Amino acid sequence: MADTTLETPAVTQHPRRIRWETIGDHVVLILGSLLMMMPPLLALTTASHDAVTIHREGLQLALGDDLGKNFHAAMFEKGGFTQTVDGTLMLMNSFILGIGFAVGKIIISMMAAYAIVYFRLRFATLAFWVIFTTLLLPLEVRILPSYEAIQKLGLTNTYTGLIVPLIASATGTFFFRQFFMSVPEELAEAARIDGAGPWKFFVDILVPLSRTMIAAIFIIMFVFGWNQYLWPTLITTDESFFTLVRGIKQIVLSYTDSQIPEHGQALALAIVAMIPPVVIVVFFQNWFVKGLTESDK
Amino acid sequence: MAQVNLEGIIKVYPNGHQAVETTNFNIQDGEFVVLVGPSGCGKSTLLRMIAGLEDITEGTLKIGNRVVNDVDPADRDIAMVFQNYALYPHMTVRKNIGYGLKNRGMPAAEIDAKVQDAAKMLNLTEYLDRKPAQLSGGQRQRVAMGRAVVRDPALFLFDEPLSNLDAKLRNQMRIEIKALQRRLGTTAVYVTHDQVEAMTMADRIIVLSEGRIEQIGTPSEIYHNPASIFVASFMGAPPMNLIEAQADQGQVRINGYDGLMPAPKSVIGPVTLGIRPEDIELDSRGSVPFRVDILEELGAHRLLHGAVGGQPFTVMVGKDHSARIGETHITLKPDALRLFDVETGKVL
Amino acid sequence: MKRAGFDNIWLPVALLLPQLMIIAIFFYWPAAWALQSSFFLQDPFGFGSTFVGADNYTSLLGNNQYKRIAWFTIVFSVLVTFFSLAIALLLAVKADKVIRGAKTYRTLLMWVYAIAPPVAGFLGILFFDQSTGPMTKFFQSFGWDFKLGVDYNATATAMVIAAVWKQIPVNFIFFLSGLQSIPRSVREAAMIDNRSATGRFWQVTFPLLAPTAFFLLIINITYALFDTFGIIDALMKGEPGNNPMTLVYKVYLDGFRGNDLGGSSAQSVVLMVLVLVLTVFQFRLVERRIHYT
Structure with missing residues (x-):
């Protein structure tokens, strides 16, 4: 046919055009990755310099000599920006908040979701709405009254006051409800015929079945708890309850001081505050992504 | 082993939907009964009421002479096989099969022995330590069977257990389930929408439509003597031909033709005439003209699709028959003619 | 609720109780x-309070500073939403397309999710430092x-940039998973029907991403x-x-x-109403979403 001669150059051109397009894609992705990577990376390299250099020259691209020193000071020296706590204690508090929040939230919301989904309750719909209304109002909106409530209960500067009010939102219950709804009905029916009561079904079947979901929600909640800022800022005035993220405020304030502050140390602490949630998200990203995208649907 | 009695069973859902109208039937000890009907006919609801997964609105349900209306599913001495198998995905085959026994507090050694027996019976022995996700569809189906068999129940309940399998496996499992039930002699209630399954497996078939029983009978009775137009068109593939006709005292005339045929009953007025495709002969001297539009080759026989008096009509002929597309004539076997009331759809 | 729920009464109540009490x-x-x-x-010293009716609200709505803050909030939200969505969509489309290094790109582009907002703000301080910041x-x-911290617009710009940067990963994750859930057959059908990649994106891919x-x-x-x-x-x-x-x-x-x-409580209530409106809006969208998928 007449067309064949015309088509030939198109065929030879084809792979080349695709390759250029692919290179373009990679360029965009590399630029994007750099955009996301650079700020924390620069923070890391800068943290390896002494305070005077940082103060005078700002961010540093190259690695300096003081990385170990700055991290050591940030983690173990009392003083620096606060006089009574060191980084290790803040790190511990961050873990208590992150893990305590995640575990508490998972247990409480799993139980509630189980009750809502699997029981014939007359007030199930009511309970559902009572719980899910909380999705509407994030803690930030009702921060002042929540603080007043904690104060009246005498829970300021306690781990309970730090953790429990954060649990008072239905996100976890909502996640688990969605997941339980997607579990085939027949499983519960088969279990009933197999003689498993509601508690046995929960422990023997539903909880093991939810393992991936639990892991995913744990990661999301741990990061959420670890990264809390406003609430810990209000609830903990006693420095021995400070978390790393809460401590950032102190770091920031140190920056406004007129004399040369311990920049390297501050940066080291900020990096320590990033590491645990970043490590968890990177290493368990499949679970994390699955939990995030599936449960929100 | 047990017989099952349903007396005046009614199911009305809280939203007012009546899924099952007053239903009575008895299932004999060791009998294999199939509930068949299109989706939404109430067959699954009936089965789930027998299982105890659904409350009974009204009526009495007896399993083995014991009224079980308010008995928990676990205490009804039943086992159920689900459409999607409902295997516990995190448990091995061994644990899946043994879970019901464990919940009954049976000693571990005894459970193990019983699980082994069931596995052997179903050719699952080498898969006992696998999880359901590592099994093929047919193997999962067997595990679901094993879970039922191991309990040695009085009654097996099957809820469309084969509909997730491909055609070949379905034919094979059909035979296996039937053989197993024969061997164990356990009463079985089997729900399906597939009339082939119903025909091949059942001792007795119960045809349901819109929450009502249309007919109860052996496969042969259901096939040859359908009680209604619904049964006639639902059971059998290809279904029974149903065309409009006029009956007049022992004779019947297909609309548009003068030829009279002897009618099985003395009825007068318009009727629906039913006849199975295999009860018709191509006959150039036949009384009814038939136009063949499409010829369907099925190997063992051929189907001729066309029209009689403008109404769709199918004839089955043997594989050696030299049928051709075009006009021909047919003869209907008189004793295979069935007449149905045009209004009620019931057989006359 | 499941069609065959358990009939137990006290167990579900016990299960619900902790959550209900905390709430x-x-x-x-x-x-x-x-x-x-x-x-x-x-009373500023906390000795008592007097009922003032809707005064807190009227003084709020008449307050020019409050109006200015509300205006900034709107502009800020629009800019942050637009830029973080646009950049994330571009990156997600590219990450979905490449074969080599797809997983590495995904990791590099999403890990910032784990960084706390104040830490992101702190990084912002370094980048926008008055004397040494590279962005400055x-x-x-x-x-x-x-x-x-001195120039209103400069501070606002820094806030928008830091907030966009921090939000890109979440949007990226959702867009990427949305793209990956588009059936292969649909893409292949589109390839046959339309030879322009851009045309395919706007006519097929983007409408399918609309719910996301x-x-x-x-x-x-x-x-x-x-x-x-x-x-901030x-x-x-x-x-x-x-x-x-x-x-x-x-x-x-x-x-x-x-x-x-x-005054602060009145502001809280205003915010609550705002969130409620947003949620109602969201529910209506979710309803429509069901028809999409």
């Missing part, structure tokens, strides 16, 4: 209290005397309104002064720094 104490009680105190004028120098090269985008729109507005608190607080270095701020920051400022309990 009652830390949600309903505070919310009711906020509503109530928004109608009172609190960048803007100065255009002749803009960029001074973080709608959902993300709400998520991003919520983020811009509430979760940016840490970024860090970038103004604890000195509100003349700096731009969002409505949530103002609630915090009046309630905790200014001790204006009634």
Whole structure:
């Protein structure tokens, strides 16, 4: 046919055009990755310099000599920006908040979701709405009254006051409800015929079945708890309850001081505050992504 | 082993939907009964009421002479096989099969022995330590069977257990389930929408439509003597031909033709005439003209699709028959003619 | 609810009790209290309060500073939502397309999700530092005397950039998973029907992503309104002064720094109403979403 001669150059051109397009894609992705990577990376390299250099020259691209020193000071020296706590204690508090929040939230919301989904309750719909209304109002909106409530209960500067009010939102219950709804009905029916009561079904079947979901929600909640800022800022005035993220405020304030502050140390602490949630998200990203995208649907 | 009695069973859902109208039937000890009907006919609801997964609105349900209306599913001495198998995905085959026994507090050694027996019976022995996700569809189906068999129940309940399998496996499992039930002699209630399954497996078939029983009978009775137009068109593939006709005292005339045929009953007025495709002969001297539009080759026989008096009509002929597309004539076997009331759809 | 639920009564009540108690104490009680105190004028020393009716609300709506903050909040939310969605969509489309290194790119582009907003704000301080910040120098090269914390627009720009940067990963994750859930057969059908890749994107891919985008729109507005608190607080270095701020920051400022309990409560209530409107809007979208998928 007449067309064949015309088509030939198109065929030879084809792979080349695709390759250029692919290179373009990679360029965009590399630029994007750099955009996301650079700020924390620069923070890391800068943290390896002494305070005077940082103060005078700002961010540093190259690695300096003081990385170990700055991290050591940030983690173990009392003083620096606060006089009574060191980084290790803040790190511990961050873990208590992150893990305590995640575990508490998972247990409480799993139980509630189980009750809502699997029981014939007359007030199930009511309970559902009572719980899910909380999705509407994030803690930030009702921060002042929540603080007043904690104060009246005498829970300021306690781990309970730090953790429990954060649990008072239905996100976890909502996640688990969605997941339980997607579990085939027949499983519960088969279990009933197999003689498993509601508690046995929960422990023997539903909880093991939810393992991936639990892991995913744990990661999301741990990061959420670890990264809390406003609430810990209000609830903990006693420095021995400070978390790393809460401590950032102190770091920031140190920056406004007129004399040369311990920049390297501050940066080291900020990096320590990033590491645990970043490590968890990177290493368990499949679970994390699955939990995030599936449960929100 | 047990017989099952349903007396005046009614199911009305809280939203007012009546899924099952007053239903009575008895299932004999060791009998294999199939509930068949299109989706939404109430067959699954009936089965789930027998299982105890659904409350009974009204009526009495007896399993083995014991009224079980308010008995928990676990205490009804039943086992159920689900459409999607409902295997516990995190448990091995061994644990899946043994879970019901464990919940009954049976000693571990005894459970193990019983699980082994069931596995052997179903050719699952080498898969006992696998999880359901590592099994093929047919193997999962067997595990679901094993879970039922191991309990040695009085009654097996099957809820469309084969509909997730491909055609070949379905034919094979059909035979296996039937053989197993024969061997164990356990009463079985089997729900399906597939009339082939119903025909091949059942001792007795119960045809349901819109929450009502249309007919109860052996496969042969259901096939040859359908009680209604619904049964006639639902059971059998290809279904029974149903065309409009006029009956007049022992004779019947297909609309548009003068030829009279002897009618099985003395009825007068318009009727629906039913006849199975295999009860018709191509006959150039036949009384009814038939136009063949499409010829369907099925190997063992051929189907001729066309029209009689403008109404769709199918004839089955043997594989050696030299049928051709075009006009021909047919003869209907008189004793295979069935007449149905045009209004009620019931057989006359 | 499942069709064959358990009939037990006390077990579900026991299971629900912890959640309901926490919600009652830390949600309903505070919310009711906020509503109530928004109608009172609190004595600055905490000795009592007087009922003032809707005064807190009227003074709020007549307050020019509050109007200015509300306006900034709107502009801020729109900019943050638009840029973080647009950049994330571009990156997700590319990450979905490449074969080599797809997983590495995904990791590199999403890990910032784990960084706390105030830490992001702190990084912002370094980049926008008045004398040494690289971003400051960048803007100065255009002749803009960029001074973080001094110049209103400079601070606002820094806040938007930091907030966008922090939000890109979430949007990226959702867009990528949305793209990956588009059936292969649909893409192949589109390849046969349309030879232009751009045309395919806007006519086939983007409409299929619309449900994800709608959902993300709400998520991003919520983020811009509430979760940016840490970024804003860090970038103004604890000195509100003349700096731009969002409505949530103002609630915090009046309630905790200014001790204006009634005014802060009234602001909380206004925010609650705002969120409720957003949620109703979201539910309507979700309803429509069901028809899409």
